[in-house]
Amino acid sequence: MGLRDIITGRHEVKGPAPDKLFAITTAYVALQSEHGIDPAGKAAIVFQALATSEFEATLREMEEVVKATGGESGTSVQTVNDSYGYRWMVLSNPDESASVEDLAVGINAVAGSIETAGHGDRLLCAVFAFADASKRPVYFIYNYKRGFWYPFVPVSAGGADGAPGERATERELQLKAQMASELPIEPELERWFPLWGIPI
Numbered sequence: 001m002g003l004r005d006i007i008t009g010r011h012e013v014k015g016p017a018p019d020k021l022f023a024i025t026t027a028y029v030a031l032q033s034e035h036g037i038d039p040a041g042k043a044a045i046v047f048q049a050l051a052t053s054e055f056e057a058t059l060r061e062m063e064e065v066v067k068a069t070g071g072e073s074g075t076s077v078q079t080v081n082d083s084y085g086y087r088w089m090v091l092s093n094p095d096e097s098a099s100v101e102d103l104a105v106g107i108n109a110v111a112g113s114i115e116t117a118g119h120g121d122r123l124l125c126a127v128f129a130f131a132d133a134s135k136r137p138v139y140f141i142y143n144y145k146r147g148f149w150y151p152f153v154p155v156s157a158g159g160a161d162g163a164p165g166e167r168a169t170e171r172e173l174q175l176k177a178q179m180a181s182e183l184p185i186e187p188e189l190e191r192w193f194p195l196w197g198i199p200i
Contacts, residue, residue, distance in 0.1 A: 020147055020184050021108055024128055024140060027182035028100045031130060035178060037138055040129035041098035042090065042200040045110045048122045049087040058117045059089075065113065066091060066106045075102050080199045086124065088199055103128065111144070120144075129200045138175070139198060140183070148186035151175040152194055167194050 031037040049055060059079070066077045066089075074094040081087050091106045093099050107126045114123055123144040130138040139152040153168040153175070172192065176185050186192060 020149075021111070021126060021142055022104055023149070023183050024142070025101045025104050027140075027179060028128075028130070030179065030182050035175075036133040037130045039098040039100050040131050040137070040200070041093035041095070041103075042129040043100075043103035043107055043127060044088045044090045044198070044200050045107050045126045046086055046088050046124040046195075047114060047119075048085070048124065049081075050119065050122065055117070055119065058113060058119075059087075062089070062110045062113045065109050075099075075106060077106070082197060082199075090200055092200075100128065125195075127195065127198060127200065129198075139195070141193075141195065143186065143191070143193075146186055146191060147184070148191075149183040150186040150192040151179070152192070154194070154196070164194065165196055 028039055032039070049059070063077050063079075066075065074097065076092050078090050078092075079087055080090060089110055091103050093102065111123055111126070114120060125144060126142040128140045128142075130140065132138055137154060139154075140149055141152055142149050151172045153171045154165055155168050156165040179185065
């Protein structure tokens with residue numbers, strides 16, 4: 001399962017929920033201080049792009065907004081198209097200056113622009129990158145269709161074509177228990193879709 005499963009879910013899109021998205025800006029403090037998981041200074045928003053000049057114009061405007069909002073902190077933005085035809089808008093903090101708050105503001109600005117343009121149903125998820133004490137990746141994924149977060153801990157990378165790798169399911173469940181009071185966690189485990197080939 002992957003992005004395609006998220007897009008074809010039976011539940012209707014709830015649309016961007018800034019209060020739930022911004023929960024990560026306080027939750028990361030507990031991740032860092034209590035569990036030794038540090039922000040990696042990168043986040044991304046994933047959406048299904050439309051091949052129209054209007055949508056592309058919206059994307060260009062979004063990039064400018066993100067660059068403007070992240071100007072003081074030096075947040076950069078780039079877009080990546082994956083093998084499934086989905087677009088990742090990747091936000092990066094400068095090295096040694098990870099700011100979950102700045103990344104969340106940028107991600108929310110992009111989501112808000114897409115929704116304002118009438119394409120809220122194109123939003124898939126937001127992904128925030130972290131690293132544990134052994135520098136292994138830990139991701140927290142916000143599913144816009146469901147309005148919930150869930151952890152994703154890959155053990156081995158998937159293929160560049162999105163082929164599955166291995167995930168640390170027990171570690172993910174441990175993170176669920178540890179962070180349930182900090183984040184609105186997806187209660188249905190079958191909806192914890194692994195995202196292989198994350199470009200952050």
